[in-house]
Amino acid sequence: xxxxxSLARRWTLALLLLLVPVADxxxxxKKNGLPYNPDFVPLNQYKDWTDINLVSSNxxxxxxxxxxxxxxxxxxxxxxxxxxxxxxxxxxxxxxxHGIHCVALRSQGSTDNRRLMRQGRAQVxxxxxxxxxxxxxxxxxxxxxxxxxxxxxEMGMLVTxxxxxxxxxxxxxxxxxxxxxxxxxxxxxxxxxxxxxxxxxxxxxxxxxxxxxxxxxxxxxGYIDAFAVWSGHPSQLVSDTISRCNxxxxxxxxxxxxxxxxxxxxYSRLTxxxxxxxxxxxxxxxxxxxxxxxxxxxxxxTVVYWxxxxxxxxxxxxxxxxxxxxxxxxxxxxxxGNYLPFHAGAARYWREAGLLPAQPKH
Numbered sequence: 083x084x085x086x087x088s089l090a091r092r093w094t095l096a097l098l099l100l101l102v103p104v105a106d107x108x109x110x111x112k113k114n115g116l117p118y119n120p121d122f123v124p125l126n127q128y129k130d131w132t133d134i135n136l137v138s139s140n141x142x143x144x145x146x147x148x149x150x151x152x153x154x155x156x157x158x159x160x161x162x163x164x165x166x167x168x169x170x171x172x173x174x175x176x177x178x179x180h181g182i183h184c185v186a187l188r189s190q191g192s193t194d195n196r197r198l199m200r201q202g203r204a205q206v207x208x209x210x211x212x213x214x215x216x217x218x219x220x221x222x223x224x225x226x227x228x229x230x231x232x233x234x235x236e237m238g239m240l241v242t243x244x245x246x247x248x249x250x251x252x253x254x255x256x257x258x259x260x261x262x263x264x265x266x267x268x269x270x271x272x273x274x275x276x277x278x279x280x281x282x283x284x285x286x287x288x289x290x291x292x293x294x295x296x297x298x299x300x301x302x303x304g305y306i307d308a309f310a311v312w313s314g315h316p317s318q319l320v321s322d323t324i325s326r327c328n329x330x331x332x333x334x335x336x337x338x339x340x341x342x343x344x345x346x347x348x349y350s351r352l353t354x355x356x357x358x359x360x361x362x363x364x365x366x367x368x369x370x371x372x373x374x375x376x377x378x379x380x381x382x383x384t385v386v387y388w389x390x391x392x393x394x395x396x397x398x399x400x401x402x403x404x405x406x407x408x409x410x411x412x413x414x415x416x417x418x419g420n421y422l423p424f425h426a427g428a429a430r431y432w433r434e435a436g437l438l439p440a441q442p443k444h
Contacts, residue, residue: 251332
């Protein structure tokens with residue numbers, strides 16, 4: 083009997099492994115008219131297995147009651163990944179109530195997360211509020227993208243080589259700058275800022291487009307003079323650059339910033355407090371955007387509801403998990419940066435909390 087049981091377990095595992103390619107082949111699977119085939123989520127969470135004609139509704143392979151949530155974030159050394167992991171930590175505190183497993187996934191950041199959601203591969207992502215603003219306006223739509231909450235302000239800062247003599251942003255003329263990868267949100271932000279400052283691409287000594295994560299090596303080796311980062315602060319990337327080669331951080335205050343604030347209502351004036359980084363004895367005036375949490379409309383509302391509820395009920399824990407979250411308030415989570423309609427699960431929680439108007443009765 084032991085051998086028979088062992089063989090049965092092996093056949094069961096084999097059948098499950100055979101089902102994995104089936105999930106990969108469901109790229110065209112649609113829910114509410116949207117493609118929905120989320121990465122690293124068990125097939126039984128979003129697809130009725132009886133439709134596959136491989137198992138019956140009475141099979142021992144019926145879907146488990148537990149659910150899964152993945153949050154696409156950014157690089158593993160960045161703030162996005164740490165914050166996504168922190169949100170999953172709050173969900174683990176309430177696991178006995180909801181039974182939802184939460185996992186942070188790495189990506190290339192906001193632009194990559196937009197692509198993944200358009201493909202139906204992402205359940206929840208961290209995304210910059212200027213991206214959601216363009217989506218809400220219809221200029222760069224993301225079908226199915228819906229707001230969950232705001233997280234923290236992302237300040238634009240320049241990180242400069244100590245010997246590059248960059249005292250103000252206007253000193254970038256004639257310098258070598260890493261703009262970030264082509265097509266990335268970060269590259270668009272710095273190019274828009276340079277244009278608003280009257281600095282043309284031809285005014286730069288060289289324009290590089292390698293990943294921002296490689297900027298510390300480029301700066302400290304003397305290959306580039308500066309790079310820009312839009313992030314929650316303190317950022318590990320910036321801290322590492324300063325510790326390696328005594329780099330400086332510089333806010334974006336000046337005519338370029340004033341022009342950007344005039345042209346873009348989605349941006350706001352921000353201040354980096356003194357001593358956020360070693361050697362930064364003065365506050366730095368700058369501007370920035372919000373890091374926001376965005377859910378895909380087909381995601382189970384119960385999953386999104388518990389994501390919001392867990393974050394709010396464990397906000398004290400959340401504030402301790404990254405300095406960017408230190409001053410987070412419930413009011414801030416809903417009051418700014420959420421340009422898209424709220425996901426049904428998020429809306430349910432915010433209404434229960436009295437922070438969204440009740441739905442009109444028909």
